[in-house]
Amino acid sequence: MLNDQNAEYWQNYKPGEIPSPTQEPPEELLKSISGRALDIGTGDGKIAEKLAKRKLDVFGIDIAKNIIEANIKRNSKVDYSVQDITKRTTFPDNSFDLITSRYTLTNIHQESWESLGEEVFRILKPRGLFWVFEPLVSASYSERYRLSNYLLKDKNCVYVFSEKNLAEKIKKKEDLEDAIKQKKVIRIVKHYTREELENIFKELKLIQWRRAEVNSPSGFKIETFEGVFQKQQNQ
Ligand SMILES: C[S@@+](CC[C@H](N)C(=O)[O-])C[C@H]1O[C@@H](n2cnc3c(N)ncnc32)[C@H](O)[C@@H]1O
Missing domain, CATH: 3.40.50.150 (Vaccinia Virus protein VP39)
Structure with missing residues (x-):
């Protein structure tokens, strides 16, 4: 789930390290x-x-x-x-x-x-x-939505990876599957x-x-x- x-x-x-926007x-x-x-x-x-x-x-x-x-x-x-x-x-x-x-x-x-x-x-x-x-939902994320899409029912979600910059490197579903296996996916965020x-x-x-x-x-x-x-x- x-x-x-x-x-x-x-x-x-x-505690004390949650990234927050300023709005x-x-x-x-x-x-x-x-x-x-x-x-x-x-x-x-x-x-x-x-x-x-x-x-x-x-x-x-x-x-x-x-x-x-x-x-x-x-x-x-x-x-x-x-x-x-x-x-x-x-x-x-x-x-x-x-x-x-x-x-x-x-x-x-x-x-x-x-x-x-x-x-x-x-x-x-x-x-x-x-x-x-x-x-x-943002146009700049369209590739990342597409990648997440084939595994998730909701088409506007994004995988968040444990390592910074990994999102740019993972372009294919095989890479994503590997990252999931290696527990490099730490959560999945929903864009509305x-x-x-x-x-x-x-x-x-x-x-x-x-x-x-x-x-x-x-x-x-x-x-x-x-x-x-x-x-x-x-x-
Ligand atoms: C990205 S942080 C944002 C923290 C804060 N709102 C801010 O803007 O600085 C998301 C927070 O939502 C909390 N959270 C996630 N799901 C929740 C839920 N179902 N009920 C209450 N808090 C939840 C998380 O534990 C986390 O502290």
Whole structure:
């Protein structure tokens, strides 16, 4: 299962070294928010701890125990816990005014989309906002999608290799098969289309979005989706 492979990868990741992009929820969005915020897949807590500098009660969850333990030791104002956003979390219904996700959904594959969408919807308050910053399907990755394609059902996934620069060297399916055998594939990331994201969070309304080209944490040019979904008042 792809999600289990990715979970294992992050569970063994070194705290303090998670590669993160620099994009953050914009000021225009934050100035309208008060109350409680949750950062899902918080990693080293960069977004959560920025949010905690505002008048917000901030929570951060991640599947990686060692990373969350290191975050807790910093004694920040963030309330951290080990939780999986694709399962039912401990938060009551309608808990949050804001939920953020940056480069978290890219680790989560089809088999969990339904529960992910339902959980975000359940814990968001009516009129609450969900800010998403995640990789979009990008033309610059087309060869890598094609290579991954014959082994995976989802045509917009990319194999991530343990050695830097290996992605450039692996051009044929035989090379990929060898890399898999030699355990050089460390995880498989998902690049989304806007339509897929809208479909996963179909009970939320996409109220604004833009695409932007950025350098991914691993240094490749990639298109990204920055969107804000809202839970409607009467849901
Ligand atoms: C690329 S890191 C991004 C960290 C952080 N959001 C940032 O932008 O700095 C992805 C994080 O998502 C976490 N993650 C992956 N799947 C998750 C899940 N199902 N529930 C909660 N966290 C998850 C990983 O453990 C990892 O810390």
